[in-house]
Structures are given as C-alpha cells and as structure tokens.
Amino acid sequence: MNKTAMTGMEGSLAMAEAVRLANVDVVAAYPITPQTHIVERLAEMVANGELNAAYIPVESEHSAMSACLGSSAAGARTFTATAGQGLELMHEVLYVASGLRLPIVMGVANRALSCPLSVWGDHSDVMSVRDTGWIQIFAENGQQAFDLTLCGFRIGENEKVLFPVMVHIDGFHVSHVVEPLYLLEQKQVDSFLPPFKHPFPLDPDNPVTVGAFAVPILYTEARKSMENALRSTRPFISYVFDEFAKLSGRQYKPVEHYRTEDADTLLLTMGSYSEIAMEAVDQLRDCGEKVGLIRIRLWRPFPFGELRQAVENCQTLVVLDRCISPAGPPGPVCSEVKAALYSQKKRPNVAGFIGGLGGRDLYVPEFIQMVERGRVIAAQGGEEIEMIGVRG
Amino acid sequence: MKFTTMIEIRIHGRGGQGAVTSAEMLALAAIGTGKYAQAFPSFGPERRGAPVQAFVRVSDKPIRVRGEIKEPDVVVVLDPGLLNILDVTSGLREKGIVVVNTKASAEETKKRFMDNWPTAVVDASAIAIETIRVNIVNTTMLGAILKACDVVPMESLEEPLKHRFGGRADSNFEACKKAYETTVIA
Numbered sequence: 166m167n168k169t170a171m172t173g174m175e176g177s178l179a180m181a182e183a184v185r186l187a188n189v190d191v192v193a194a195y196p197i198t199p200q201t202h203i204v205e206r207l208a209e210m211v212a213n214g215e216l217n218a219a220y221i222p223v224e225s226e227h228s229a230m231s232a233c234l235g236s237s238a239a240g241a242r243t244f245t246a247t248a249g250q251g252l253e254l255m256h257e258v259l260y261v262a263s264g265l266r267l268p269i270v271m272g273v274a275n276r277a278l279s280c281p282l283s284v285w286g287d288h289s290d291v292m293s294v295r296d297t298g299w300i301q302i303f304a305e306n307g308q309q310a311f312d313l314t315l316c317g318f319r320i321g322e323n324e325k326v327l328f329p330v331m332v333h334i335d336g337f338h339v340s341h342v343v344e345p346l347y348l349l350e351q352k353q354v355d356s357f358l359p360p361f362k363h364p365f366p367l368d369p370d371n372p373v374t375v376g377a378f379a380v381p382i383l384y385t386e387a388r389k390s391m392e393n394a395l396r397s398t399r400p401f402i403s404y405v406f407d408e409f410a411k412l413s414g415r416q417y418k419p420v421e422h423y424r425t426e427d428a429d430t431l432l433l434t435m436g437s438y439s440e441i442a443m444e445a446v447d448q449l450r451d452c453g454e455k456v457g458l459i460r461i462r463l464w465r466p467f468p469f470g471e472l473r474q475a476v477e478n479c480q481t482l483v484v485l486d487r488c489i490s491p492a493g494p495p496g497p498v499c500s501e502v503k504a505a506l507y508s509q510k511k512r513p514n515v516a517g518f519i520g521g522l523g524g525r526d527l528y529v530p531e532f533i534q535m536v537e538r539g540r541v542i543a544a545q546g547g548e549e550i551e552m553i554g555v556r557g
Numbered sequence: 558m559k560f561t562t563m564i565e566i567r568i569h570g571r572g573g574q575g576a577v578t579s580a581e582m583l584a585l586a587a588i589g590t591g592k593y594a595q596a597f598p599s600f601g602p603e604r605r606g607a608p609v610q611a612f613v614r615v616s617d618k619p620i621r622v623r624g625e626i627k628e629p630d631v632v633v634v635l636d637p638g639l640l641n642i643l644d645v646t647s648g649l650r651e652k653g654i655v656v657v658n659t660k661a662s663a664e665e666t667k668k669r670f671m672d673n674w675p676t677a678v679v680d681a682s683a684i685a686i687e688t689i690r691v692n693i694v695n696t697t698m699l700g701a702i703l704k705a706c707d708v709v710p711m712e713s714l715e716e717p718l719k720h721r722f723g724g725r726a727d728s729n730f731e732a733c734k735k736a737y738e739t740t741v742i743a
Contacts, residue, residue: 173581173588173596173717285600337600338623343581344595345588440621524600526624 171345176307176334179346180246180272181206183314185216186354187270190241190361193221193232195251199284201274201340203246226251230258230269237267237329238375240366242318245269248336249276252290256297262329263298264391265376268321268361269329271299272314274340275436275487277523285524286336288436288487291464292497298391300330300398301464305439308346310334312415315349315358320405322361326398333464335437337524349413357412396466419468420475424450425457430481430536431513433459435498438485438527445532456536461498469505476506482513483539485553487521495519495550514543520553527554563616564708565626569645570635573605575695578721579633580611582699585717586709587615595620608639615708631706634658635681635694640670649674654742656705658682658694663743677705679740681732688732689725696722696729700736711737 174182180203184192192211194204210216219236223229229245237243247255252273262269275291277283291301300320304310310332317330334340349357367375379387403419410416423443425431434442439460449456459475459482461468476482486496494500499517506512516539521527531554542551566583570576577598584596592615599610612626628648634640637659646655655671658681667676679701681694689697696718703711714733719726 171588171591173585173594337597341600342595342597342623343584344620345593437623441623444621528622528624 172348173343173345174307175202175341175343176310176339177202177274177341178206179307179311180314180332180334181210182348183311184244184270185210186349186351187242187244187315187318187358189216189218189244191219191221191233191236191243192245193223193229193236193243194245195224195226195229195247196222199247199249199251199276201246201248201336203272203274203340207244226254227258230255230262233269234258234261234265234267237262237269237363238265238367240361240363242322242361243267243269244271246272246274248274248340249278249284249290252294253278256294259294259297259299259329261376263395264387266327266391266394267329268318268327270314270317270321271329271331272310273331273333274336275333276336283523284336286338286487287522287524289489289522291331291333292488292490294331295465295497298328298395299465300326300328300395300402301333302330303333303435303462303464304339305437305460306339306346307342307344308415309417310339311346311348312409312413313417315354316405316409316417318361319358319408320398320402323401324364325401327364328395328398333436338437347413353412357408399466399468402463402466417462418471419461419463420471421460421462422475423458423460425459425475425479427455428457428479429455430483430540431457431459431476431479432532432536433461433482433484433498433502435461435464436487438487438521441527441529442485442532445529445536448529449533449536454536467501467505472502472505473509476513477509477511479513481540481543482515483535483543484515484517485521485535486517486519489519489522495548516540516543516551518551518553520555525554563614563618563620564631564706565629566613566631566633566702566708567626567629568611568613568633568635569639569643570609570611570695571605571639572607572609574635575693576609576611576635579635579695579698580613582696582714582717582721583613583702583709584615585720586713589716590709590713592617592709593619595623597623599625608643629653631656631702631708633698633702635698637661640666646671646674654705656698656701656740658698658701663741667743675742677701677740677742679736681736684732684735684739688735689728697732697736700733700738701740704737704740705742
C-alpha cells in the first residue's frame with residue numbers, strides 16, 4: 166500500500182507527472198488551443214531537465230500524431246495529448262497508429278465540438294474516434310488520470326497487446342481541477358512498468374516497409390487480425406489493473422459498481438459525472454430507494470461480459486450520454502449498451518438521457534430526475550430521446 | 558465562522574488578477590493539512606480584464622461534486638468595480654459572508670451592495686502595493702478570507718505560497734497576514 170501523503174495537483178499535471186515517472190522518450194504535441202496543461206508541463210519538465218525526453222512541438226495535431234507514429238515505430242516510449250477539435254484533426258492518423266500496432270499513449274481532455282464553438286467538456290470528441298482501434302480508458306478524477314496513464318503504458322506496450330491507448334479525462338471537470346491525490350515513487354513505477362521493447366523496431370541498418378497498402382485480397386484479413394488482437398487484450402488489461410492494485414491499493418475494473426447490491430434501478434455513467442452520480446445514489450438509498458451505479462471504465466475493448474453481468478438483476482437501466490447522435494439512437498453509450506444486451510434473455514428496460522453537453526454542469530437533482538423519469542421512459546420502451554438539464 | 562461539513566467559496570475577480578491562484582492556494586493549504594479540497598476556474602477562454610470566477614471547496618470527506626458553485630458559503634470580491642456590475646451575493650447560503658477588497662467601510666459596503674449580508678472589507682490594494690509592490694491582491698485577500706471564515710489555518714498557506722512564488726513568497730505571506738489583521742467585519 167502507498168502510504169505517502171496526499172498532494173494537491175491539477176488533473177492535467179497529474180497526468181504529466183505520470184508521464185514523467187514513466188520516463189517517456191518522446192512527446193510530440195501541438196501546444197496551442199485546445200491543448201491542456203498536460204503537454205505544457207511536459208515541455209517544462211524537458212526544458213528543466215526533469216525529464217530526459219525529446220519534446221517535438223509540431224504545427225498541428227495531425228502532425229503530432231504523425232510524429233508519434235515514427236517515434237513509436239522506432240521503439241521509443243511515446244506520449245501525446247489533445248482535446249476536442251485537436252482530436253478531430255488527428256482523426257485519420259489514429260487509425261494508422263492502431264493499424265501499425267504502435268503503443269502510443271495519449272491523454273484526451275474530452276471536449277465538445279463546433280459549431281457553435283465550445284471549448285467546454287463533453288464526449289463528442291471521444292465518440293467520434295470510437296472505431297479507431299485504440300484501447301480507451303475513462304478516468305473520473307485526477308487520481309485516476311495519474312493511475313490510468315501509468316496503466317496505459319503497461320497495457321499498450323506489452324507484446325501481447327501492442328495497441329495505442331487513450332486515457333480520457335473530462336475537459337475542465339478533471340483537466341483543470343486542483344484536487345488531492347496520491348503519487349507514486351519512481352522506484353514503485355519502475356517496478357510496475359518495464360522498459361518498452363518493441364519486438365520489431367524500425368532499424369536504419371535493416372530497412373523494412375510498414376503500413377504498406379493492402380489490396381482487397383489482404384485488407385479484410387488485416388482488419389480481422391487487428392480486431393481479434395484488440396478483443397484478446399481483455400485479460401491482460403484486467404491483469405494490469407490487478408497488478409496496479411497490488412502496487413497502489415487502488416483497484417480498477419473494466420466495469421465498476423457502486424451500491425448495486427439488490428438495486429432495481431441502475432444508473433450508468435462514464436467519466437467524471439460518475440462521482441456526482443454516486444452522491445445521488447447515496448441520497449436515493451437514504452430515502453430507501455434501491456438504486457445503484459455502474460461505471461464503464463474500459464470503453465474499448467468493450468466489456469460485454471462484465472456489463473451484462475452487472476445489469477442482469479435490475480429492472481431499469483438509466484444511461485447518461487454526454488454526446489448526441491443527431492437523429493440517431495439516444496446516445497452512443499446507450500445504443501452500445503442496448504446492443505450488448507439485446508441477445509440476453511434477461512435484460513433490464515433501458516432509458517437513455519443526454520446531458521452535460523458543452524460544459525453544462527449536472528448536479529444531484531438531475532440524476533435523481535433521471536432515475537425517476539428513466540423508470541417511466543424505460544417501461545414505455547425507452548425509444549424517445551430525453552435531454553436532461555435543458556431549457557425549452 | 559466555523560464549518561463542520563463542506564465549505565464552498567466563490568471568488569470574483571477580473572482576468573489577470575489571480576483569482577484562480579487564490580483558489581489554488583486555499584485548496585493546496587487545505588490538502589496540506591489533510592483535508593479534501595478542490596480549486597478550479599470558471600472554465601473557458603481566459604480574457605484579461607473581463608469578470609471571471611474561481612471556486613474552492615474544502616471538506617473533511619472526499620468531494621464528489623465538480624460543478625461550479627451556485628450556492629457559496631463565502632463570496633470573495635477582488636475588484637470593487639465588480640460590485641457595480643455583478644450581483645455577487647447571488648445564491649449565497651444562509652450564514653454566508655462576503656469578503657471585499659475596498660477602501661470603503663464595512664458598514665457602507667454592506668448597506669450599499671450586500672443587501673445586509675455580513676460583509677468583511679480590507680484595503681487589499683493598498684496592502685499589496687505597500688508590501689508586494691504590485692497591485693495584485695489575490696494573495697493579500699487570502700488573509701481577509703481567513704478572517705471571515707477559518708477555512709484553513711494561516712500557517713498552512715506558507716508552503717503553497719513558497720511553492721508558487723519562490724523568492725516573492727515572503728512578501729506575499731506578509732501581505733496576507735496584514736490583511737488578516739486589518740480586515741473589518743460588519
């Protein structure tokens with residue numbers, strides 16, 4: 166167990182501190198809006214000599230991810246961070262990172278997308294990169310930003326995995342909040358995170374081509390092999406979470422439960438609103454309501470088994486999405502959850518809510534309202550989209 | 558004023574006046590004493606001179622709410638000019654208090670702007686200019702906040718100030734202590 170004292174630190178800086186302790190070799194990033202303090206702090210660390218790494222300032226996020234491809238392919242431990250529109254500008258390169266099986270770790274401070282212009286937090290950016298083939302983990306607070314960044318390197322770089330990893334923190338609600346957390350010592354991190362050894366690093370003396378084109382007779386097989394490989398990372402991800410728990414005393418799971426015992430209604434959240442949802446659950450429990458909370462920590466690979474098991478005994482499942490799929494099903498998380506449950510003989514009625522868009526705060530009353538309205542909507546089939554905390 | 562559960566502080570300033578730093582210093586001081594605390598700005602693009610807010614929560618228990626503080630226990634005003642354009646007491650909780658940097662008296666400020674909410678005043682600008690040699694009152698006002706509510710002990714601010722201001726920490730801490738001594742509550 167870690168017995169050091171709590172340190173007050175902004176979420177972005179906690180992630181930067183994890184990257185420093187991971188002794189990263191290369192950070193390539195675009196330093197201007199919508200960038201966060203994550204790479205600002207890393208640039209400072211490199212300049213001060215606190216971190217012996219190459220810091221490559223580039224002219225756009227597209228270039229940032231492109232530079233990361235090269236450094237990771239050469240066998241360097243590689244990190245970048247972005248947010249919102251920056252993630253969008255990276256979009257096409259993200260597929261290359263996973264297709265080449267390059268274990269880049271990226272912090273994403275989740276933000277809304279234009280238009281109207283918003284720099285504030287929601288999950289529009291992350292939902293648009295859902296299918297890029299990255300492992301995607303959600304952190305709810307500064308502590309988890311620190312912890313899961315370290316887990317990200319350990320997971321991605323393992324020879325059984327070799328996939329890039331996004332660690333999501335909610336823009337502003339985590340990235341810009343100073344809060345207490347427990348750091349780890351360098352020797353603890355060293356014992357947890359072995360040096361990165363890429364099995365096939367680029368070598369100027371032995372040139373090879375990577376990422377060549379695939380004709381129709383090959384492309385499908387290439388995608389199938391990647392899909393199989395990403396799916397089969399699941400046991401190792403859980404193993405790393407368990408190993409991290411031995412080191413830190415903090416246990417993460419692909420799907421996490423809060424007061425779910427005997428619950429007839431479950432809330433489901435992803436990201437920092439999980440904490441206020443817990444407060445709502447406590448208040449509802451105090452009133453005798455059998456309500457609990459499920460949090461999806463691992464968004465990709467999607468934790469089908471754990472999710473099905475988590476909700477099998479409840480009657481109503483209320484899902485919060487911080488992203489809208491315009492004129493589509495009620496929220497990307499909700500529609501994925503519904504798809505995962507469709508084949509199950511025993512499954513709850515599901516109600517989806519959309520809220521917390523573009524930095525809109527949700528408090529306990531909104532979650533209580535979601536539980537109450539959710540029971541009604543779910544019983545009616547749950548097809549309608551309901552937005553929470555919206556005027557008009 | 559003593560708080561047994563969570564205390565929520567909303568700081569009004571103008572972009573560039575260091576409201577966020579005030580919030581961070583308080584939160585770091587509280588965390589240094591083993592409490593749970595949070596500090597964050599009114600999120601968004603920073604604009605020098607425009608009205609901004611920063612928020613602090615301090616609690617004996619882990620803090621789960623991350624939204625902006627709509628119902629503060631304490632409101633802090635770094636720039637008296639804001640009193641003419643903002644309703645700073647908006648949402649102020651029962652037994653709440655407002656802490657203002659102003660040359661005006663506590664009674665006058667309370668009567669004119671605060672709808673009779675308890676009001677603490679200090680001429681933080683004068684203290685800052687005299688002590689730190691710059692009209693930035695964010696650290697000076699920390700002393701006034703501590704006079705109005707015992708959210709953290711004075712000495713707990715020393716370490717965060719040192720960490721943040723290095724060689725200028727001593728004058729900032731001195732200004733903070735002067736403000737504590739000269740704050741008047743009505």
